Amino acid sequence: MILQRDFYSRNSAQVAKELLGQKMVRKLPGILLIGIICETEAYFDHTDSASHASKGKTPRNSVMFGPAGISYVYFVYGMHNMFNIVTEQEGRAGAVLVRAVFPVDGIESMIQYRNGRTHDLTNGPAKLCQAFRIDRSLNNIDLTVGRDLCLEERETISEKFINSGPRIGIHYAEEKDRNADLRFWLDDMFYKERI
DNA sequence: TCGCAGATATTCT
DNA sequence: GAATATCTGCGAG
Numbered sequence: 001m002i003l004q005r006d007f008y009s010r011n012s013a014q015v016a017k018e019l020l021g022q023k024m025v026r027k028l029p030g031i032l033l034i035g036i037i038c039e040t041e042a043y044f045d046h047t048d049s050a051s052h053a054s055k056g057k058t059p060r061n062s063v064m065f066g067p068a069g070i071s072y073v074y075f076v077y078g079m080h081n082m083f084n085i086v087t088e089q090e091g092r093a094g095a096v097l098v099r100a101v102f103p104v105d106g107i108e109s110m111i112q113y114r115n116g117r118t119h120d121l122t123n124g125p126a127k128l129c130q131a132f133r134i135d136r137s138l139n140n141i142d143l144t145v146g147r148d149l150c151l152e153e154r155e156t157i158s159e160k161f162i163n164s165g166p167r168i169g170i171h172y173a174e175e176k177d178r179n180a181d182l183r184f185w186l187d188d189m190f191y192k193e194r195i
Numbered sequence: 196t197c198g199c200a201g202a203t204a205t206t207c208t
Numbered sequence: 209g210a211a212t213a214t215c216t217g218c219g220a221g
Contacts, residue, residue, distance in 0.1 A: 075204060078201065078204080079216085125215070169215070
């Protein structure tokens with residue numbers, strides 16, 4: 001049920017695609033939050049100028065070089081947390097950024113954590129972190145043990161429901177990396193047919 | 196729809 | 209010490 005390390009220990013783009021449609025499960029005291037992953041981005045090692053790992057290992061990104069299936073949560077713009085999952089074989093840097101989920105369970109709590117907003121609860125990387133109460137205290141935790149946070153297998157999405165395009169917010173990267181289709185999202189058709 | 200302020204950890208010089 | 213960041217919400221037009 002819980003996605004295990006062998007799922008994550010593969011090419012980032014492949015993992016990013018296959019994470020679409022899976023369940024993201026957050027366990028808080030007495031509260032269960034669940035969302036269906038609907039948008040992800042893949043990041044690689046020093047060959048990817050958009051990746052935090054592009055300039056080698058630093059204290060912040062060191063978790064990207066470790067074993068897969070570990071969380072990489074970092075802080076940007078002075079106020080936002082981003083949730084990533086480490087991928088690739090240990091020693092080779094890589095991660096998948098979870099950019100959006102479809103809220104399924106615990107929605108009332110998500111609204112509360114989002115300061116009462118009832119719209120756009122989890123349709124952005126920092127928004128879903130706020131709704132799921134994810135911050136840097138959850139950096140470097142094992143996502144395969146099903147404790148505070150994990151991903152659960154749900155279904156395999158047909159290729160026809162998967163869209164791809166350039167990644168967001170990486171204008172500083174080299175052109176080849178800015179243009180690479182490493183962002184993946186579920187097509188609207190998926191929702192019309194399945195939800 | 197568009198432009199920008201917000202607030203700070205991390206990295207670079 | 210300075211620059212930058214895998215973004216969001218708000219207010220103007």
